[in-house]
Amino acid sequence: MKVVYCSLLVFVITLRGCFLSDAYIDPTYGFVEVMLNQSNFEYQKPYDTPLDQRYSYQNGTHRFWVYADDKPFSLGSNTQPRTEIRILPDYTSGIWQFEGMAFVPNGTSGATIVQIHGAAHGNTTILLRIFNGDMRYYSTPVIATDLYDKWFKLNLIHDVDGGKVAVFIDNEERFKIHDQGPSMLHFKFGVYGAPRNISYYMESRWKDVKIYKKC
Numbered sequence: 001m002k003v004v005y006c007s008l009l010v011f012v013i014t015l016r017g018c019f020l021s022d023a024y025i026d027p028t029y030g031f032v033e034v035m036l037n038q039s040n041f042e043y044q045k046p047y048d049t050p051l052d053q054r055y056s057y058q059n060g061t062h063r064f065w066v067y068a069d070d071k072p073f074s075l076g077s078n079t080q081p082r083t084e085i086r087i088l089p090d091y092t093s094g095i096w097q098f099e100g101m102a103f104v105p106n107g108t109s110g111a112t113i114v115q116i117h118g119a120a121h122g123n124t125t126i127l128l129r130i131f132n133g134d135m136r137y138y139s140t141p142v143i144a145t146d147l148y149d150k151w152f153k154l155n156l157i158h159d160v161d162g163g164k165v166a167v168f169i170d171n172e173e174r175f176k177i178h179d180q181g182p183s184m185l186h187f188k189f190g191v192y193g194a195p196r197n198i199s200y201y202m203e204s205r206w207k208d209v210k211i212y213k214k215c
């Protein structure tokens with residue numbers, strides 16, 4: 001009896017340890033969710049193409065796709081084609097977090113699937129691109145590999161006050177870097193053709209997209 005009791009106790013303590021460390025590795029620990037509704041989403045897609053030819057929302061999954069020879073999001077823009085959701089409103093200070101489950105089909109390459117737009121220096125704080133199944137910060141360095149055809153959890157923390165951005169894949173911190181200075185900032189997700197090495201067809205899928213803020 002004593003032995004059973006003891007191993008039960010050890011089991012309970014181990015379980016508790018697991019839950020505690022889970023709390024620590026959950027990147028949203030200490031953050032509060034910011035409730036989003038449709039008014040927080042601005043859809044960007046090739047300006048001459050109806051949204052439903054580049055985007056769908058079914059069963060809680062956003063699907064974005066775009067072709068390398070599509071038009072930019074606005075007439076006269078010299079940017080590469082995109083189908084993205086911009087999350088409104090902009091933030092300018094504090095600590096913010098984007099979370100989502102992402103899926104990129106094999107074949108999509110060169111595409112930015114998530115970004116923080118705005119920066120004191122340049123146009124963006126961070127671009128996360130998929131090249132041949134690997135995720136890169138801009139064109140280099142590699143943050144994660146072998147991401148095709150599977151759902152993965154992505155968390156992006158932007159500490160504007162501390163000037164830092166961190167990337168988590170499946171709850172593991174994979175990358176941290178200085179940001180590009182404060183500005184009018186917002187998260188975007190979808191597909192955006194990076195300047196070089198883009199595949200003709202680019203697609204990403206997203207679900208459980210959430211925004212959090214540290215109090």
Ligand SMILES: *[C@@H]1O[C@H](CO)[C@@H](O)[C@H](O)[C@H]1NC(C)=O
Pocket residue numbers: 035036037038039040
């Ligand atoms: C959607 O969110 C906005 C901004 O947070 C809020 O002002 C608005 O009342 C919300 N609309 C609905 C239908 O909940």
Ligand SMILES: *[C@@H]1O[C@H](CO)[C@@H](O)[C@H](O)[C@H]1NC(C)=O
Pocket residue numbers: 058059
């Ligand atoms: C959505 O869910 C329904 C019911 O489970 C299923 O029949 C359908 O194939 C799903 N559609 C997509 C695009 O996953």
Ligand SMILES: *[C@@H]1O[C@H](CO)[C@@H](O)[C@H](O)[C@H]1NC(C)=O
Pocket residue numbers: 106107133148149
């Ligand atoms: C992606 O597709 C290519 C071409 O069909 C194939 O060679 C490769 O093994 C695939 N990669 C993965 C990770 O499935």
Ligand SMILES: *[C@@H]1O[C@H](CO)[C@@H](O)[C@H](O)[C@H]1NC(C)=O
Pocket residue numbers: 078079122123
């Ligand atoms: C910022 O965006 C503008 C407009 O698309 C572009 O002309 C400019 O080259 C970009 N600047 C940088 C540093 O990428």
Ligand SMILES: *[C@@H]1O[C@H](CO)[C@@H](O)[C@H](O)[C@H]1NC(C)=O
Pocket residue numbers: 131132139196197
């Ligand atoms: C881009 O394409 C060129 C030419 O195919 C190749 O040499 C280079 O490694 C590619 N870069 C990336 C990041 O895939």
